[in-house]
Amino acid sequence: MMDIKHMKVESFAVLGLLGSTEDGKGFVQSLWQNVEHRFHEINHLALKDDQGIYLGFWGLMSDFDMNFLPWKNFTEGYYLAGVEVDPDTEAPDGWTKWIYPECEYMVVRIEGEYQESMSKGLDYLKEHHLTLVAAMVDFMDPKDNGHPYIYFPIKRLKTF
Numbered sequence: 001m002m003d004i005k006h007m008k009v010e011s012f013a014v015l016g017l018l019g020s021t022e023d024g025k026g027f028v029q030s031l032w033q034n035v036e037h038r039f040h041e042i043n044h045l046a047l048k049d050d051q052g053i054y055l056g057f058w059g060l061m062s063d064f065d066m067n068f069l070p071w072k073n074f075t076e077g078y079y080l081a082g083v084e085v086d087p088d089t090e091a092p093d094g095w096t097k098w099i100y101p102e103c104e105y106m107v108v109r110i111e112g113e114y115q116e117s118m119s120k121g122l123d124y125l126k127e128h129h130l131t132l133v134a135a136m137v138d139f140m141d142p143k144d145n146g147h148p149y150i151y152f153p154i155k156r157l158k159t160f
Contacts, residue, residue: 002120003109008157011102014058015042015089016082018096021075028059031081039083042095046083055084057146059138060098068101068134077135103134104155110148121152130154 017034019027047055060080063069071077080098091097106125110117118136125131134153140146 002117002124003111004121004124005107006104006154007107008104009102009151011087011099011158012058013085013087013089013097013099014060014080014082015045015085015091015095015097016058016060016080017094018078018080020064020078021071028079028081031079032059035081035083041092042083042085045085045089045092047085054142056142057081057083057140058100059140060100061135061137062098063135070132070135100137101134102157103151103153104157105137105151106130106154107139108150108152110150114148114150118150121150125152125154 017031017038019031021027023030049055058080060068060082061071062078062080063072064077066078080096082095085097087099089097106121108117108121108124121136130152132152132154133156137151137153139149139151141149
């Protein structure tokens with residue numbers, strides 16, 4: 001049984017390292033390794049809650065036209081691996097900041113393999129006559145020991 005919930009997420013900013021499917025197989029994992037290795041450069045910019053816990057680590061995706069639409073054929077597009085920051089944050093040299101638009105999401109807690117959870121989520125969308133209105137988003141929740149989730153945007157709440 002898949003753990004699924006629906007939630008609204010207001011617009012948020014992510015500061016991270018940008019790559020694309022043109023960088024080759026395994027580029028997402030390489031991005032995350034580079035973020036971890038260089039995190040000391042942006043740690044002071046990351047948003048934290050009252051207890052000093054990071055608000056979240058995000059893997060944002062976008063089509064090559066930068067419209068935050070799903071990757072072409074789910075195989076071609078950009079990926080930004082990073083941490084949530086204030087929208088007014090200036091991106092230091094070598095880093096990229098995206099502001100992701102407000103959406104309603106179907107959220108799937110990843111259990112097991114990422115690809116399997118993604119496929120099950122897409123099947124759920126189809127079964128319930130829901131469609132992706134933007135690219136899927138990865139989220140690692142520091143309050144849940146960094147557990148990964150996939151956010152499937154099902155409704156735009158503001159214009160992209």
